[in-house]
Amino acid sequence: MGLFTELKDSISRVTDRLFSEQEPKRIGIYGPPNAGKTTLANRIARDWTGDAVGAESHIPHETRRARRKEDVEIERNGKTVTIDIVDTPGVTTKVDYEEFTDEMDKDDAVRRSREATEGVAEAMHWLREDVDGVIYVLDSAEDPITQVNTMLIGIIESRDLPVLIFANKIDLDDSSVKRIEDAFPQHKTVPLSAKEGENMDEVYENIAEYFG
Amino acid sequence: MPHQCTNCDRTFPDGSKEMLSGCPDCGGNKFQFAPASAMSEAGGREAESSGRERQSIMAEESDDENNGTVSRATETVRDWVSSSSSKSKTDTDTNSPDTNRYRSWPDGDGPVSSSSAEAGDADDSTTFEEWPDTARPPADRSGSESEPSREETPPQPSSSDATAEGGSERASPPRRSATIEDDEDTAQADARSAVVSPDDLPPSVSESSDTGSEGGTESVPDTEPTTDTTPPDHGRVVSEPSGDRPSLDELREELNDQFESIKIVNPGQYELNLMELYDREEYIVSLQEDGRYVIDVPDSWRDSDD
Secondary structure (H helix, E strand, C coil), rough: CCCHHHHHHHHHHHHHHHHCCCCEEEEEEECCCCCCCCHHHHHHHHHHHCCCCCCCCCCCCCCCCEEEEEEEEEECCCEEEEEEEEEEECCEEEEEEHHHHCCCCCHHHHHHHHHHHHHHHHHHHHHCCCCCCEEEEECCCCCCCCCHHHHHHHHHHHHHEEEEEEECCCCCCCCCCCHHHHCCCCCCCCEEEECCCEEEHHHHHHHHHCCC | CCCECCCCCECCCCCCCHHHHHHCCCCCCCEEECCCHHHHHCHHHHHHHHHHHHHHHHHHHHHHHHHHHHHHHHHHHHHHHHHHHHHHHHCCCEEEECCHHHHHHHCCCCHHHHHHHHHHHHHHHHHHHHHHHHHCHHHHHHHHCCCCCCCCCCCCCHHHHHHHHHHHHCCCCCHHHHHHHHHHHHHHHHHHHHHHHHHCCCCCCHHHHHHHHHCCCCCCHHHCCCCCCCCCCCCCCCCCCCCCCCCHHHHHHHHHHHHHCCCECCCCCCEEEEEHHHHHCCCEEEECCCCCCEEEEECCCCCCCC
16 A cells, blocks of 8 residues: 555656646536536535535526636545536527516516626637536436537537536436437436436546546 | 528528638538529520539639639630620630620520520620629529539529529519629629638638538539649639729628627527637627627636636
């Protein structure tokens, strides 16, 4: 064990020297609105740092500015990966305040809509330059084959970013992980319920493996 | 829908500059023209020639690798015209106004043997002044989307269509051409001159070649013999020999000004072009309800909000 620890420390020093001036890998949590991205980000952040990332809501576009949780150390099988989690606004091609008017008055709905639109613009911009890997979160109770999903996955692939697809909300009756696996067979799909904390072990194993 | 992306079939209105930076939807850089009003002119060898012209335009739009095709089409056109009554116009230039060719073309019915009735019937000058704007009949395009040898083959369906519809449409060309001619003098000329300029195109000949063979619709230029070394004339498609053609930089600037990555339908209602948002250097930090938005070009990602 002593030898192993020494070896590990030695390797750590080397890697520290190599990467110390670089920030930890930024893993963008992307996906359509209401897929559970913030719930997942909060789950990960709480599990490993004790803090939450942002507020969750059943109303779409609760996250309208990307939020980052830095230096989240995830340890798996003796391997530790340090990542920055970037929780991004849900990406969509249309934002309409009328979606929110049941929940709030019109002015607030319009503001929410506007901010959500700005958030999508930012999220798309960061996808271009500022993330090193992507966790693509999908609501497994919804049809995964949409223009937004196809386009974003395509962009991610074109950038050769490592990507994990998270089939979230497996606690729902309508959930179908297979539908997502079939839609994007070229990528690893991990089923989970971020809300209920189901299958988080596999989630962290895959994060460590893909982004470590 | 005079412009259509050959990849995703998205169409653009005439005079649109959106495609100057590639198709906003799919990023494709190959477009074809399909003017609705060209039907009445599409007949017999005219249709064939327009097909050739369109093909060469496509070739030049998509890439300048297909110079042979372009040149060949040019020569073909020139030959036809030369056989008619406009030799003086055609043998003077290689890089000049196709307008001359187009306009002079109908002066002689010689080349238009198979549709002489229609050609003779139509008002030649107006028809062909209109031509630059409507150079590519839609029927030709629609019938040849998947037909690799369409360049050699006059699109028969379109010909018959045109013949069938010719009688009813013949009355309108003069009016229409006047309007289009006006348009051609302004934004359209700019747009098209930019579209065809090789400077505006991706320099990757090989890549485009690959795409062409995959895409099917673009395969014709690749299969054309490209032994003709006559340099293509860049402005030929536009047929507006204006000396004040704006520079590409200006055009692109204007394009970027005009193109909206976020369309404000109404306050609180937005349509987003994700690909455009992704492609843009700058990003929007504040949307204004008056239709404006504030953009920023960050050096790098900043987490200043938390």
